[in-house]
Amino acid sequence: MSVADDALATRPVPDSAPARSGTGGAPRRRLSSAWRQRLEILFFVSPALALFAVFVVVPILQAGRYSLYDWNGLGPMDDFVGLQNYVRALSDDVFTSAVQHNLTIVVLSIVVQLPLGLGIALLLNRQMWGRTFLRVVIFVPYVLAEVVAGVVWFMLLQPDGPVDAVLDAVGLGGFTQLWLGDPDVALYTVLVVLTWKYLGLAVILFLAGLQGVPDELYEAAQIDGASWWQVQRRITVPLLGPTIRTWGFLSMIGSLQLFDMVWILTKGGPANSTVTMATYLINQGTDRSQYGYASAVAVLLFAISLILAAIYQVFVLRRDTKVSS
Amino acid sequence: MTRNRRAATVLALGTAVALVAGACSSGSGGDDPAESGGDVTLTWWHNSNNEPGKGYYEQVAEDFEADHDGVTIDVQAMAHEDMLTKLDAAFQTGDTPDVYMERGGGELADHVEAGLTMDLSEPAADTIENLGGSVAGWQVEDKTYALPFSVGVVGFWYNKAHFEDAGITEPPTSQEELDDAVQKLKDAGVEPISVGAGDKWPAAHYWYYYAVRQCSQDVLADAVTSLDFSDPCFLRAGEDLEAFIATEPFNAGFLATPAQTGPTSASGLLASGKVAMELAGHWEPGVMQGLTEDGTGLGDDTGWFAFPTVQQGEGDPTAALGGGDAWACSAEAPPECVDFIEYLLSDDVQIGFAEQSMGLPTNPAASGSVADPALADLLTVRDDAPYVQLYLDTAFGENVGGAMNDTIALMFAGEASPQDIVDSIQSAAGTA
Structure with missing residues (x-):
């Protein structure tokens, strides 16, 4: 029974x-x-x-x-300050710019990686010479430890370093920048490195999603005389929807909690131009023995992530959960 | 079937209880090595984890054990950063080693306020008197809490060959001469100065030094204790720094340059001959040796000159900025701890310390024994200085010091004014 x-x-x-x-x-x-x-x-x-x-x-x-105390981690925690730590964080220009940077990275990661990842996944889904090799190449950065990748890029991006040398060699010497040392450029440099690092995950997920698209649909479309582009637009991408939306969720959460790569490449500098909520927490909180303040920032980071995750669940992922239930 | 299920239930419950119990009991487990039948074990954390320092300290501990029956020293050498992390955790749990290193200033004041550090004023009075003014950085409200064993000063380390090639015959002594040297080096195609502004504190040292030059000793000493920076000399310090930054003397991309890690750090650039000079402390030759393949750093090309004098300066032109390390006993340490750290500051141990070039000894008896010529020169500069101002970030503690360093680093990026620096210190300290 x-x-x-x-x-x-x-x-x-x-x-x-x-x-x-x-x-x-x-x-x-x-x-x-x-x-x-x-x-x-x-x-x-x-x-x-x-x-x-x-x-x-x-x-x-x-x-x-x-988060409700002014506490340096030593001795008893007895200096109750109410919500003062929260007020201080929300009125601090550096923290608000950290939130802006996080949101910029959330949006740009999705905007850049989605079409790029989708394109590469569609390409690698075709029968072609060296397909397995290319798949591995695309996925390798994701497998590398974040710290190792960060240190490698840090060395590559030094003034007159290998990246500048390559640009010089192909006649693009005029485009060289202080990749990590210029406050106007550093955030975009970090974004490029993040794209390099995480594109592999998007591609692998999309490739897995592509395996779930039934061959019959392609055959039917072919019989109807649909072109390759039409097949991708009308069949593949719509059926990849659930995978794309799940990947978007992972990407968003990762971007909100971004720490390691920024810490290795710039420590949030120069002039706070790449500071994220997590690097702010470490730099202004724990490194300065302000554990109460650090906790308030941590709670804010948690709340912001939770709210964005909930919004995403309600407005984007709901379709998928409905289908499966 | 039922029995199996029940067994599984019990197992699951048991696991849950064990997990909770395990999680709750961590940290309270006690293995206290001290005090068993009159025998005493002192745990000693230090950061000389390379030879010759490591072996030297092991020998020192053995010698002390031989002279003191029933005392065992548990020596734990660790890398500097590891030691700081472990110490932070130890202070928070209250499980501190008996003998450990204090950097003085605001950090020490926090430890004292939390009752974690032993007052040495009475038990180590003789040693404190022998060390003289060096102990100032480790005093809180006229009581001494640690015995400094090495105090160094900050100045410009430079590449003699580059200076010669650029036609600079004498190291600069005034701001004008420094500006002139910067221009000559640029003309000769060499980047004049490297600065690890990515780590902030190397950049902040410039402002500290301009403050030492601009402000009289009284004003500075008063500001360090009261955190009142209303004296105009602090604004002048910022203006001097702003003007110097405007001459663009620093390496390309200096805003992202780390202080000492790797060949592209500020120290690495000086060691590999890519820049001509760097403002740094007594550790610089050792750091550069570690960053060059042959282990010699700049070798015979290593030169040193003091921070230049400035116009309108009210500070003593020979006053120095510096800092160092001191031995302290945790509040709960047995009385033998004081005997041991006094022994560490004794003539014999300090002379050995100097002979191994482990730092700049504070015991006057060891002054003549420093083997390394660069360090020996620095020792003369330090001892000739009317006073050594402790690094201001150390003096103010992590909170105020961190806010100050951030704003000074912003000035290097052209995003903070002289007034902003003063404001940030006062607002972090709550004295605005």
Whole structure:
């Protein structure tokens, strides 16, 4: 007997009398079996719940508590300042520009990587010579540790470094910049490196999504005389929708929490031109022993990510979850 | 079937309980090595994790153990950055090593306020007297909390060959001469100065030094304690720096240049001959040696000159900016800890320290023993200086110091005025 049958059997009939006035043992047995089921569920999820509580919920609550104090991490935490840390963060030009940088990276990552990733995925989905090799090449940057990739790019982008030398060699010497040292350029340099690093993930996800498009549709389109472009536009891209929307979500969350690459390349500089919420948190908070303030920034980062994630869920991902349920 | 399920339930519950218990108990586990039958173990953290320093300190600990029955020194040498991270964590949990390094200033004041550091004024009075003015940076409200064993000064390290090629015969002593040297070096096709503005503090050292030159000792000492920077000399310091930055003396891309890491850092550029000079502390020759393949740094081309004098300056032209490291005992350390750090500052140990060129000793008895000629010269400069101003960021502590360094770095990017620097210090300190 399955669980579903059990549930049907115990479901009360709408027009029957309330359980309390029912006939003796039967409702009690139903009740106890329902409770037993709940207990069992509780027991089985408790390890996961405990882990979640200890490593996610408790730290979040702790951060919330710290954020209400002026505390340098040493000695007792007794200087309660209310919401002052939040006021200070929201009125700090550097923090607001950090939020702007994060949002810029969210938007530009999607705007740049989506067409690029889609194009490469469509290209690599065709039968062609060296396809496996090209797939590996595209995916390698994503596999590299972020710190390693960051250090490599840091060396490449030095003034008169290899990137400048390559530009010089192909006659584009006039385009050389202080890639990391010019406040007007640094954020875009970081974006290019991030695109190089994360394009592989988009391509791999899109390629996986492409495998799920039934061949019959292509055959039918071919019989109808559709061109390659028409097939991509009318069949492939619409059917890739769920994959694209999921990738967009991952990309957005990654961009909001961006830390490692920026820290290695610029530490948020020059002149705060690449500061993100996470680098701000480390630089202005923990590095300065302002744990209360750092916690307030962390809570703001959490809240902003949560709100954007929720909006994305409601307006973009809802279609996908509806289809699957 | 039922029994299996129940067993699984119990197992799951047990796992959950164990996880919670494990998570809650971490940190409270105690293995206290000290105090068992009169025997004492002192844990000692230091950052001399390379030879000859590492071996020297092991020998020092053994010598002390031999002279003191029942005392064991647990020596832990670690890389500087690792030590700072571990110390931060140790201070927060209260599980500090008995003997550790203090950099003085505001950081020390925080430790003192939290009751983490032992007052040495009484138990180490003789040693403190012997060290003289050097201990000033490690005093809080007239009490001494650490014994400085190495205090260095900041100045310009330069490449003698580049200066010669550019036709600069004497190292500059005034701002005009420095400006002149910068121009000559540019004309000779050499980038004059490297600065690790990406790490901010190397850039900030310029403002500190202009403040030391512009402000009298009294004004500076008063400002460091009161955090009141209303004296116009601090604005003049910013104006001097602004004017100097405007002459474009720094390496290309200096806003993103790190201080000491890798060949493209400020130290790396000087070591590889790509720039002619850099403002840095006594550590520079050692750092440059580590950044060159043959391990010699600039070798015989290494030169040093003091920060130049400025117009309208009210500061003593021979006053120096510097800082150093001191040995401290944690508040809970056994009394033998004081004996040990006094031993570390004794004539014998400091002379050995000087002979191994591990730093600039503070015990006058060791002054003549510094083996490295560059360090020996610096020692003379330091001892001839009327006073050594502790790095201002260290003096103010991480919070105010960090805000100040940020704004000075912004001035290097052309985005902050002399007034902005003063304002940022005062607003971070709450004295605006």
